[in-house]
Amino acid sequence: MGRIWMLGDNVNTDVIIPGRYNVTTDRAELARHCLCEVLPEFAPNVQPGDVIVAGHNFGCGSSREHAPSAILGCGVKVVIARSFARIFYRNSVNIGLPILICDEVSQASADGQQIDVDLESGRIQNLTTGQTFQAEPLPPFVARIVAAGGIIEYIRQEGTLR
Secondary structure, X not given: OEEEEEOOOOOEHHHHOOHXXXXXXXXXXXXXXXXXXXXXXXXXXXXXXXXXXXOOOEXXXXXXXXXXXXXHHOOOXXXXXXXXXXXXXXXXXXXXXXXXEOOOHHHHXXXXXXXXXXXXOOEEEEOOOOOEEEOEOXXXXXXXXXXXXXXXXXXXXXXXXX
C-alpha cells in the first residue's frame, strides 16, 4: 500500500532525472533529484511503497537507465501508466523497476490517494475510492526478471536466459 503520485502524458526521461544529474549510476544519489523540476516535493517526500500513476507515453525521450534507476532509488513500488515509451519499458525491466499498463487508473485516481497493487496479478485497488482496476500483468518471463531485481541479477540467479 502506498500513496499515489500523479503525472500526466509524455513524461520524458529528462523530466524524471535531468541530464545534469546523470553523472552517476548511484540510485540513492539519482533519487535525490528525481522529478525535481516538475514535482520538487517528490524526492524529499516519497516513501517506500508509493506508486507513480501517469498517462500516455511515460518515459519518452533519451534512452538512459538513469530514469528508471532514479525512480527505483526512491523506493517507488511500481509505475502504472496508460502506455510507456518502449525503451523506458525495457530499461525498467532490465533494472528491476515494476511497471504496469492500465488505462483506467490515471483517469480515476488523484494525487495523494492510497493505492494497493498486486504485481503478480495486476490487480490495483484505490483504497481511497474503493475502485478496483485490472492492469495487464507482466508476462511471466518479464515478471521473473523484475522479481530478481533486473536482468543482471536474474542471470546471476538462474545462470541462463531460459
